[in-house]
Amino acid sequence: MISVTFPDGASRQFEPGVTGLDIAKNISPSLAKRSVAMTIDGSLSDLASRLDRDAKIEFVSREDPRALELIRHDAAHVLAEAVQELFPGAQVTIGPVIENGFYYDFYRETPFTPDDLPAIEKKMREIVARDEPIVKEVWTREQATAFFHAKGESFKGELIEAIPAGENLNIYKQGHWLDLCRGPHMPSTAKIGGAFKLMKVAGAYWRGDHTKPMLSRIYGTAFARQEDLDAYLHQLEEAERRDHRRLGREMDLFHFQEEGPGAIFWHAKGWTLFQKLVAYMRRRQALHYNEVNTPQVLDRALWETSGHWQTYRENMFLTKTEDERVFALKPMNCPGHVLIFKNGLKSYRDLPVRIAEFGVVHRYEPSGALHGMMRVRAFTQDDAHIFCSEDQIMDEALKINDMILSIYGDFGFSDVVVKLSTRPEKRVGSDEAWDKAEAALQKVLDELARRGLKTSVQPGEGAFYGPKLEYTLRDAIGREWQCGTTQVDFNLPSRFGAFYIGADSEKKTPVMVHRAMFGSLERFTGILVEHYAGHLPLWLSPLQIAVCTITQEADDYALEIASAARKLGLLVELDLRNEKITYKVREHSLAKIPVLLVAGKKEAAERTISIRRLGSQAQTSMALDEALAALIAEATPPDLKPLH
RNA sequence: GCCGGUUUAGCUCAGUCGGUAGAGCAACUGAUUUGUAAUCAGUAGGUCGCGGGUUCGAAUCCUGCAACCGGCACCA
Numbered sequence: 237m238i239s240v241t242f243p244d245g246a247s248r249q250f251e252p253g254v255t256g257l258d259i260a261k262n263i264s265p266s267l268a269k270r271s272v273a274m275t276i277d278g279s280l281s282d283l284a285s286r287l288d289r290d291a292k293i294e295f296v297s298r299e300d301p302r303a304l305e306l307i308r309h310d311a312a313h314v315l316a317e318a319v320q321e322l323f324p325g326a327q328v329t330i331g332p333v334i335e336n337g338f339y340y341d342f343y344r345e346t347p348f349t350p351d352d353l354p355a356i357e358k359k360m361r362e363i364v365a366r367d368e369p370i371v372k373e374v375w376t377r378e379q380a381t382a383f384f385h386a387k388g389e390s391f392k393g394e395l396i397e398a399i400p401a402g403e404n405l406n407i408y409k410q411g412h413w414l415d416l417c418r419g420p421h422m423p424s425t426a427k428i429g430g431a432f433k434l435m436k437v438a439g440a441y442w443r444g445d446h447t448k449p450m451l452s453r454i455y456g457t458a459f460a461r462q463e464d465l466d467a468y469l470h471q472l473e474e475a476e477r478r479d480h481r482r483l484g485r486e487m488d489l490f491h492f493q494e495e496g497p498g499a500i501f502w503h504a505k506g507w508t509l510f511q512k513l514v515a516y517m518r519r520r521q522a523l524h525y526n527e528v529n530t531p532q533v534l535d536r537a538l539w540e541t542s543g544h545w546q547t548y549r550e551n552m553f554l555t556k557t558e559d560e561r562v563f564a565l566k567p568m569n570c571p572g573h574v575l576i577f578k579n580g581l582k583s584y585r586d587l588p589v590r591i592a593e594f595g596v597v598h599r600y601e602p603s604g605a606l607h608g609m610m611r612v613r614a615f616t617q618d619d620a621h622i623f624c625s626e627d628q629i630m631d632e633a634l635k636i637n638d639m640i641l642s643i644y645g646d647f648g649f650s651d652v653v654v655k656l657s658t659r660p661e662k663r664v665g666s667d668e669a670w671d672k673a674e675a676a677l678q679k680v681l682d683e684l685a686r687r688g689l690k691t692s693v694q695p696g697e698g699a700f701y702g703p704k705l706e707y708t709l710r711d712a713i714g715r716e717w718q719c720g721t722t723q724v725d726f727n728l729p730s731r732f733g734a735f736y737i738g739a740d741s742e743k744k745t746p747v748m749v750h751r752a753m754f755g756s757l758e759r760f761t762g763i764l765v766e767h768y769a770g771h772l773p774l775w776l777s778p779l780q781i782a783v784c785t786i787t788q789e790a791d792d793y794a795l796e797i798a799s800a801a802r803k804l805g806l807l808v809e810l811d812l813r814n815e816k817i818t819y820k821v822r823e824h825s826l827a828k829i830p831v832l833l834v835a836g837k838k839e840a841a842e843r844t845i846s847i848r849r850l851g852s853q854a855q856t857s858m859a860l861d862e863a864l865a866a867l868i869a870e871a872t873p874p875d876l877k878p879l880h
Numbered sequence: 881g882c883c884g885g886u887u888u889a890g891c892u893c894a895g896u897c898g899g900u901a902g903a904g905c906a907a908c909u910g911a912u913u914u915g916u917a918a919u920c921a922g923u924a925g926g927u928c929g930c931g932g933g934u935u936c937g938a939a940u941c942c943u944g945c946a947a948c949c950g951g952c953a954c955c956a
Contacts, residue, residue: 339951347883347884348884349884349885350884350885350950435950436884436885436950436951437883437884437885437950437951438883438884438950438951438952439882439883439884439951439952439953440882440883440951440952440953441882441883441952441953444952444953445953446881446882446952446953446954450882450883450952451883451952452883452884453883453951453952455950455951481949485891486891492947492948493947494929494930494946494947494948495947497946497947497948551954551955597956599955599956601954601955602881602882602953602954602955603881603946603947604881604882604883604951604952604953604954605881605953605954605955606947606948607949610956611955611956612956615956617956706956717956718955718956719956720956721956752956754956755956756956758956759956760956784916785913786913786914786915786916787913787914787915788913789913814912814913814914815913815914815919816912816913816914816915816916816918816919817914817915817916818914818915818916818917818918818919819914819917819918819919820916820917821916821917822916822917822918823917823918824917825916825917826917832916834915834916836914836915837915838915846915846916848916853916853917855915855916
């Protein structure tokens with residue numbers, strides 16, 4: 237007999253080989269009916285799994301959050317079954333659960349189009365209605381290979397080959413259809429319920445490798461309850477509403493056009509916002525960094541020295557002059573900064589040398605990668621390079637980290653993930669140097685984790701010259717974007733022959749720490765717009781106040797307000813148009829102007845002002861001087877506030 | 881770069897079977913002097929993404945290219 241313990245601490249004895257379903261039935265028929273899976277010693281498992289030894293088990297109902305991945309995984313299988321029923325010859329590959337749903341990749345001569353989705357979804361609902369029992373079988377490798385080979389499923393065949401010898405091959409059957417799958421699954425297709433939806437089709441490379449065939453991927457999502465699905469779809473709509481590309485147009489910040497793919501046309505308001513960010517960053521780093529500026533176009537020879545010509549050329553904009561000399565637009569600022577460091581003899585006493593630049597870089601990104609302001613071909617980095625000794629790396633990296641977090645905090649970002657990317661296969665430099673660099677960054681990462689930050693490690697994802705810490709933020713629809721970064725580089729300084737004189741009078745090669753905090757000013761602006769849903773805080777808003785009159789009789793007073801506010805440094809628009817106040821309120825609200833100051837006859841007589849804030853219907857009336865003082869205080873950038 | 885989709889007025893979108901374009905909003909003009917998210921009336925606005933082709937005739941059909949959108953791959 238084996239002993240099975242339940243969450244409440246009670247335990248019961250069963251014959252070895254008893255299934256979860258048997259146990260549930262033994263407890264109560266309703267429990268058996270309600271359960272779609274169980275956990276065995278904490279890990280999710282089929283209800284039909286057999287127990288051979290003592291274990292702690294817990295039954296999982298369909299409504300349990302842990303069942304969500306089962307619902308989605310089962311939905312992926314049903315999607316595959318539906319596709320193969322409707323489109324004979326479509327080959328199955330893999331169909332995992334992902335963050336907001338699931339997908340299944342198929343191989344098919346003609347890829348699926350969005351028009352195919354309704355029919356597939358309809359078929360899926362049929363399969364769910366059939367309530368096909370989902371049954372696991374364990375096959376031998378030969379059996380599985382023969383089966384999928386006979387069906388012409390070459391991709392599955394490849395997957396089977398990749399499974400280590402000696403491991404069981406699990407086959408999950410539902411009705412006449414079956415798939416090789418790790419599981420677990422729910423007992424039958426009806427458990428999926430009706431709260432699912434196919435979302436989109438997309439191409440995806442087999443095994444994520446661009447040298448391999450392109451598969452046709454169908455994305456879907458599924459939830460336990462219809463209201464959860466509805467809420468999710470609603471959330472997607474909301475995200476679309478705060479998409480920076482849409483808000484950028486509505487707020488008149490910038491535009492793109494065909495002639496400059498991946499290049500931003502900044503409008504006056506957008507550029508004001510951009511410059512506010514630059515000014516903010518300048519103040520933040522003024523004490524520790526020396527700001528410089530380096531050439532936009534540099535000779536090919538320089539890029540050969542840096543290694544960019546050999547490893548980065550396909551991403552570079554090249555230009556040839558009349559006399560056949562080849563130049564490149566800089567894709568990075570580092571070589572320029574090394575040259576500034578090299579210009580003049582440096583002593584160990586000078587270290588660390590910190591050189592900063594709001595450097596505009598051009599990168600010829602693949603056309604398919606472009607994405608609004610988040611991924612462009614010309615962008616501005618708040619870049620800096622720190623030339624220091626090896627034993628200064630740790631200290632510098634920690635300082636950078638503190639500054640990045642403090643800066644993100646000023647913008648209300650708390651959902652920051654810091655990722656350590658370690659040595660890639662293709663790299664330069666000695667293992668000892670890598671050990672030191674990674675250890676330093678790992679130490680920083682540990683410290684961050686200790687402080688409660690989300691951290692992770694991405695093995696092999698580092699730059700060829702060194703490991704890096706990547707600071708990522710999320711956009712409106714949950715996409716993660718890398719912003720800040722700290723990279724440790726043992727390579728470039730020596731390639732350029734940069735050195736300093738050590739305490740022993742010997743020439744030493746400095747270590748170079750690359751760092752950016754916003755990363756790309758353009759991307760950061762995009763993230764900000766989405767983060768605030770266009771409701772920029774007063775200090776960032778490129779147009780802070782609209783002074784609106786109710787009647788022309790208030791024009792003089794409104795003029796006085798506007799000029800007083802402008803004298804105080806506030807960005808003010810004066811709206812004296814002969815329009816109804818409701819019209820003006822609507823228009824300025826749509827333009828996302830943070831503060832509306834409304835003046836009518838009453839205000840003019842009393843020297844007060846009616847204040848209406850973006851996003852609120854409320855109006856408050858206040859003495860003019862008082863209102864301006866409050867607005868000035870609010871419009872002060874966070875780093876200039878007394879308590880910063 | 882790869883797969884799929886899209887491209888018609890400043891914006892959002894109609895446009896049937898191939899017969900050389902339409903709405904709402906925005907803009908402009910006039911009237912309205914207005915109390916917190918749309919006052920009324922009128923006017924103007926388009927080489928239908930670009931280039932080829934088929935046709936008596938192309939926004940519509942075929943074809944090449946570009947940009948954009950969603951993914952993949954790549955990356956700040």
